[in-house]
Amino acid sequence: MKHTYHPLLPDVTRILARQPAPNFADGLTTATHLGKPDYDLALQQYNTYIEKLRGLNLEVTVLDADADFPDGHFVEDPVIVYGDMAFLCRSGANARRKEPQSLVSHLHGLRVIPLQDETAFIDGGDVLFCADRVLVGISERSNLAGATALHRALQTVKADIRLDCVSFSGVLHLKSGLTEIAPSVMLHDPALKTDYALDWAEVIELPSAEGYGADVMPVNDTIFISTGFPTVRQVAEKYYQNIIELNMSEFQKMDGALTCLSLRY
Ligand code: GLY
Numbered sequence: 001m002k003h004t005y006h007p008l009l010p011d012v013t014r015i016l017a018r019q020p021a022p023n024f025a026d027g028l029t030t031a032t033h034l035g036k037p038d039y040d041l042a043l044q045q046y047n048t049y050i051e052k053l054r055g056l057n058l059e060v061t062v063l064d065a066d067a068d069f070p071d072g073h074f075v076e077d078p079v080i081v082y083g084d085m086a087f088l089c090r091s092g093a094n095a096r097r098k099e100p101q102s103l104v105s106h107l108h109g110l111r112v113i114p115l116q117d118e119t120a121f122i123d124g125g126d127v128l129f130c131a132d133r134v135l136v137g138i139s140e141r142s143n144l145a146g147a148t149a150l151h152r153a154l155q156t157v158k159a160d161i162r163l164d165c166v167s168f169s170g171v172l173h174l175k176s177g178l179t180e181i182a183p184s185v186m187l188h189d190p191a192l193k194t195d196y197a198l199d200w201a202e203v204i205e206l207p208s209a210e211g212y213g214a215d216v217m218p219v220n221d222t223i224f225i226s227t228g229f230p231t232v233r234q235v236a237e238k239y240y241q242n243i244i245e246l247n248m249s250e251f252q253k254m255d256g257a258l259t260c261l262s263l264r265y
Pocket of ligand 1: 071093096172255256
């Protein structure tokens with residue numbers, strides 16, 4: 001199947017995910033104003049997410065929950081997969097530093113490159129693969145040394161890959177507030193503040209009340225969007241025939257969104 005909208009990325013054939021643990025509400029969050037998440041409802045939402053991915057004929061692996069990692073179901077943060085390469089991150093958040101190692105034995109067939117520079121840190125949630133470049137958010141979770149180490153690792157797959165650093169504030173991860181829904185068409189949550197020039201793209205400013213909807217997840221010719229964001233839905237309909245809309249309320253309470261819950265490669 002052709003990867004229609006994100007040419008820099010190979011087609012997705014495999015999904016790696018991990019079930020949320022019963023203590024997932026002990027994870028890190030800045031969204032305490034949304035209240036405490038409900039585990040049963042979170043599991044329901046999670047199972048629907050996985051079921052929809054399985055429906056796309058992908059090889060889907062779901063690891064058992066691990067109570068040592070209350071944020072461990074956000075598997076997109078500890079590892080970045082590109083081509084045959086899996087880059088092991090080192091989060092700016094101490095509490096998440098052991099997650100990459102816990103996934104290594106599940107990265108079958110991938111060349112694992114650990115981040116070795118001890119001054120470097122990076123979370124996969126800050127890494128956005130666009131049609132012609134990779135954006136790395138410089139944040140509390142990711143720094144320039146982390147971006148540089150990732151760039152070197154990506155170059156082992158594609159020597160001329162372009163990587164731009166995007167200093168931002170206002171949201172946790174870059175992808176919390178900025179994703180690319182179609183080549184050079186970006187969805188932007190106005191809560192994310194940056195001086196980075198997005199003049200190479202068409203930027204769709206979401207209304208503030210729809211900011212959370214900015215995290216959309218393209219999987220080959222399908223787009224996953226969160227329920228309750230009409231502007232996002234309208235844009236998705238312009239570019240995709242296959243739209244999967246999911247309620248993510250319990251993960252939103254833990255600063256998580258669609259992309260955080262899986263590794264897609
Ligand atoms: N709860 C997601 C994170 O803070 O990393």
